Amino acid sequence: MLRPVTDALGLAAGAGAARPASPAARPDDPDADLVRRIGKGDLLAIRALTARKLPRLTALAARVLGDAAEAEDVAQESLIRAWRQAPVWRFGEARFDTWLHRVAINLCRDRLRRRRPGDAADLDALVDPGPAPDRGLEARDIGDRVAVAMAALPPRQREAVVLCHYQDLGNIEAARVLGVSVEALESLLSRGRRALRAALSDLVP
Amino acid sequence: MGPRRFRDLAEAYGGDISRWPEAERGPAEAWLAGNSREGAAVLEAARALDDLLGSWRTADPVEALRSRVLVPAPDLVSRARRRAFVLTLGGGAGLAAACLAGILAAPFLLSTPSFGIAPSPSMERPASASASPQTDEVLAEVLEDWEAPFADAEADFGA
Numbered sequence: 001m002l003r004p005v006t007d008a009l010g011l012a013a014g015a016g017a018a019r020p021a022s023p024a025a026r027p028d029d030p031d032a033d034l035v036r037r038i039g040k041g042d043l044l045a046i047r048a049l050t051a052r053k054l055p056r057l058t059a060l061a062a063r064v065l066g067d068a069a070e071a072e073d074v075a076q077e078s079l080i081r082a083w084r085q086a087p088v089w090r091f092g093e094a095r096f097d098t099w100l101h102r103v104a105i106n107l108c109r110d111r112l113r114r115r116r117p118g119d120a121a122d123l124d125a126l127v128d129p130g131p132a133p134d135r136g137l138e139a140r141d142i143g144d145r146v147a148v149a150m151a152a153l154p155p156r157q158r159e160a161v162v163l164c165h166y167q168d169l170g171n172i173e174a175a176r177v178l179g180v181s182v183e184a185l186e187s188l189l190s191r192g193r194r195a196l197r198a199a200l201s202d203l204v205p
Numbered sequence: 206m207g208p209r210r211f212r213d214l215a216e217a218y219g220g221d222i223s224r225w226p227e228a229e230r231g232p233a234e235a236w237l238a239g240n241s242r243e244g245a246a247v248l249e250a251a252r253a254l255d256d257l258l259g260s261w262r263t264a265d266p267v268e269a270l271r272s273r274v275l276v277p278a279p280d281l282v283s284r285a286r287r288r289a290f291v292l293t294l295g296g297g298a299g300l301a302a303a304c305l306a307g308i309l310a311a312p313f314l315l316s317t318p319s320f321g322i323a324p325s326p327s328m329e330r331p332a333s334a335s336a337s338p339q340t341d342e343v344l345a346e347v348l349e350d351w352e353a354p355f356a357d358a359e360a361d362f363g364a
Contacts, residue, residue, distance in 0.1 A: 038282060039282070039286070041279065041282055041283060041286065043279060046275065046278045046279065046282065047275065050271060050274055050275055050278075054266050054270065054271060054274060055265055055266055058263070058265075058266045058270070059263045062263045063261075063263065068263075068264070071263075072266065072267075072270050075266065075270065075274070076270060076273050076274050079274045079278075080274070080277065080278075080281060083277070083278045083281035083282045083285065084281055084282075084284075084285045085285070086282060086285070087282060087285040087286040087289050088285060088288075088289045142257065142260040142261075143260045143261040143262060146257060146258055146260060146261035147261050150261070161258070164218065164224075165219065165255070165258055166258075168224070170226070170227070171218070171226045172226075182226070186213075186217045186218075187217075189216075189217040189218065190213065190216045190217045193216060193217065193219075193254060194216070196254065196257075196258070197254055200254075200257055203257055204253050204254055204257060205250075205253050
């Protein structure tokens with residue numbers, strides 16, 4: 001049973017409630033300066049945050065949803081919410097990136113709930129069509145296998161693996177995004193990785 | 206830290222100790238130093254799965270998506286700023302109303318025995334932080350937005 005983590009961190013789903021912004025930024029929030037500038041209408045900051053977050057959000061949603069087109073919609077909607085949130089962002093309570101991930105994950109969950117049983121993800125569209133100079137055809141095949149194995153994971157396990165492995169979030173931030181305790185996150189990760197290892201056993205030494 | 210915890214961490218977070226929970230990295234490194242053969246085998250097995258997962262790369266966002274995100278941004282930010290400002294005004298109005306009510310009620314309260322009734326916590330509320338000297342600055346910015354709400358934004362982002 002997953003224990004919900006206290007959500008006094010401004011991470012409520014959607015988190016659309018207007019809150020006055022404090023001038024004091026959380027020192028370890030790397031997005032604080034951009035968010036403050038966006039809150040004042042700085043177009044360059046809007047462009048910079050888009051460059052920083054759009055690939056990240058698109059990749060997150062693609063891996064959670066298993067659908068490239070839906071992932072683009074989720075990334076777009078997440079950043080639209082970011083534009084609305086920046087002028088009223090309360091610094092010091094949570095990292096902006098954590099909040100943004102939470103928004104994107106909730107949007108993904110909404111879409112997964114709406115899916116009908118027959119809806120199949122277009123996994124082929126998710127894999128980078130490459131090959132890049134250092135990657136051959138074999139790498140793409142392996143990527144396809146991993147995509148299929150990830151799609152077969154229970155949703156919460158998939159989310160945990162995506163956040164920690166692919167999005168590179170720390171355990172505390174990932175637990176906040178998922179709304180679970182750190183212990184529960186670790187359990188999700190362990191079970192997810194065990195299932196992946198089993199599904200890819202012919203490829204893992 | 207013992208071997209079991211070391212294995213649990215590798216199983217959950219992978220074969221790179223720098224990605225493990227911050228508080229456990231030091232103890233893990235210490236355990237690894239004293240158990241290098243066993244520890245290395247655990248990490249190697251976890252790294253093999255890490256490498257496999259890393260082979261799934263997603264395509265970068267296309268330019269059209271970037272435009273869909275950027276074009277409405279200035280207007281959305283501007284609207285959110287106006288909304289925040291109105292809420293600030295609302296808070297100020299509420300504070301003013303509370304002060305007015307206090308002024309009107311003061312003669313009555315002063316001339317009436319209190320019978321030991323403690324003051325309501327709401328009467329002890331300090332002045333709202335929203336009524337700050339920055340209000341004029343925000344007002345100036347919002348008025349500026351209303352006059353010129355990012356007229357050239359679409360052209361800028363379309364570039």
